[in-house]
Amino acid sequence: MRCVRVLIAAFAAAFLAGCAAKPVPYDRTTSADIKTIGIVTPSYPEGPYVVLASSVGQSLGLIGALVDAGLQADRESRFKKAIAPQNFSVNDTCLSELKARLEEQGYTVLMVPQTRPKQDFLEKYPTDQEPKVDAYLDVVVNYGYISAGIGATPYRPTVFASARLVKASDSSVLMKDLVIYNPVGPYGVNQQAVTIPPDPAYSFPTIDKLVADPGTAVKGMQLALQESVKTVGQLLK
Amino acid sequence: MQSKHVIASVVALLAGACVTDQPPPLLTITERACEATPDLSAAHPLVLKADSPVKVTMDFGTACLQPAGEARRLYAVFRLPASSEPFSLSVTSEARGLGVFAPYLLLLDETGAQRRAISHDRFLFRGNTLQAGFRPQPGETYLLVASDPDVVGQKTKGIVGNTNMAAVPVGTGGGMMYIYSGSETTRSITRAHSGIISVSADPLPKPISAEGKATAP
Numbered sequence: 001m002r003c004v005r006v007l008i009a010a011f012a013a014a015f016l017a018g019c020a021a022k023p024v025p026y027d028r029t030t031s032a033d034i035k036t037i038g039i040v041t042p043s044y045p046e047g048p049y050v051v052l053a054s055s056v057g058q059s060l061g062l063i064g065a066l067v068d069a070g071l072q073a074d075r076e077s078r079f080k081k082a083i084a085p086q087n088f089s090v091n092d093t094c095l096s097e098l099k100a101r102l103e104e105q106g107y108t109v110l111m112v113p114q115t116r117p118k119q120d121f122l123e124k125y126p127t128d129q130e131p132k133v134d135a136y137l138d139v140v141v142n143y144g145y146i147s148a149g150i151g152a153t154p155y156r157p158t159v160f161a162s163a164r165l166v167k168a169s170d171s172s173v174l175m176k177d178l179v180i181y182n183p184v185g186p187y188g189v190n191q192q193a194v195t196i197p198p199d200p201a202y203s204f205p206t207i208d209k210l211v212a213d214p215g216t217a218v219k220g221m222q223l224a225l226q227e228s229v230k231t232v233g234q235l236l237k
Numbered sequence: 238m239q240s241k242h243v244i245a246s247v248v249a250l251l252a253g254a255c256v257t258d259q260p261p262p263l264l265t266i267t268e269r270a271c272e273a274t275p276d277l278s279a280a281h282p283l284v285l286k287a288d289s290p291v292k293v294t295m296d297f298g299t300a301c302l303q304p305a306g307e308a309r310r311l312y313a314v315f316r317l318p319a320s321s322e323p324f325s326l327s328v329t330s331e332a333r334g335l336g337v338f339a340p341y342l343l344l345l346d347e348t349g350a351q352r353r354a355i356s357h358d359r360f361l362f363r364g365n366t367l368q369a370g371f372r373p374q375p376g377e378t379y380l381l382v383a384s385d386p387d388v389v390g391q392k393t394k395g396i397v398g399n400t401n402m403a404a405v406p407v408g409t410g411g412g413m414m415y416i417y418s419g420s421e422t423t424r425s426i427t428r429a430h431s432g433i434i435s436v437s438a439d440p441l442p443k444p445i446s447a448e449g450k451a452t453a454p
Binding site: 024191198 | 363394445
């Protein structure tokens with residue numbers, strides 16, 4: 001399990017690096033034919049991340065990295081166990097907010113169930129979708145809690161939401177962007193991602209405090225996810 | 238340990254100098270004499286090429302516009318590239334010190350008549366910059382970027398997490414050890430008439446291929 005976690009972290013880092021490409025803006029004026037959007041089942045990780053963005057382990061080479069991966073796995077295991085009774089569903093949180101925002105803007109929204117071989121955009125979109133849609137909205141979500149690291153910085157909710165709108169008729173990319181809630185480190189000055197500062201009401205000074213208050217912790221994650229997908233909706237305004 | 242404190246102090250001093258060297262945000266231009274219509278002859282030409290933005294510094298000396306019955310605003314005009322292929326335009330307002338130019342956009346035709354407007358609320362923060370993107374329509378020849386007097390003076394505050402690295406000498410052989418730590422700051426930025434505008438015209442990505450891969454332009 002530790003090796004898997006190290007691989008997942010490495011994959012996430014590589015994926016995020018790739019997603020920091022220049023955004024493709026959407027212009028509703030030139031896409032007036034897009035009236036019905038099919039939201040394909042978003043991509044999510046196995047569970048929320050609980051990340052310490054800087055640590056002693058980073059100074060200690062491979063051994064430090066392995067120790068850090070083990071500590072992260074432990075934090076995430078504790079957090080997952082603590083929030084289990086809260087019946088939190090990342091899919092319900094994201095889809096209900098996204099559907100509401102798009103319908104508010106006059107789109108007709110359909111859900112398009114899809115399975116994914118990996119945590120990334122789909123390589124192909126359905127060609128036999130019924131009822132028909134004008135475009136597919138594909139969203140890849142990573143979420144959880146992050147602390148900037150050693151230096152008395154609390155854990156705050158964080159979300160990375162990559163989004164892509166693809167025209168159903170010709171697979172042209174109408175919009176592609178990345179939204180980061182609570183950007184830490186280089187993501188705070190990254191001009192390629194839309195950034196949302198965290199709500200100061202949700203902060204936990206230590207991992208022990210985070211797992212001791214699962215109700216508030218889940219509320220913080222829900223707010224972060226809602227604000228992030230709401231911003232995805234704004235990109236299609 | 239003493240070396241680490243010296244390095245940290247030097248870094249802090251340099252960071253502080255970078256912020257304080259910048260002029261304060263320009264919030265009032267009431268004393269400026271302004272034109273009623275924009276000067277299209279001063280338009281900056283855009284090139285349709287990825288990563289080739291045109292940057293303009295907006296400050297007290299920048300051209301000023303005051304349409305009849307409206308408030309003053311600073312502005313710059315850009316001429317869109319002529320192209321038979323569709324492309325996207327991206328307008329970025331970069332922070333300058335503690336302020337950021339508060340843009341809104343007008344698309345004009347060849348005669349300077351307004352074709353459409355893109356309001357300030359279309360601009361979203363990306364780090365400490367404001368950015369909006371869109372796709373030009375046929376007949377749109379000029380892009381006018383102007384400061385929005387309705388939002389100048391508004392402040393946006395937010396917590397930003399940082400990761401820091403300090404290099405500490407180890408031993409006597411010139412070795413270094415890197416110490417990583419985290420910190421938080423509260424970033425406050427004021428929308429202003431001044432700042433730096435960057436406009437780029439980019440080709441659109443190709444459609445996702447038959448193999449299912451998105452291809453770059």
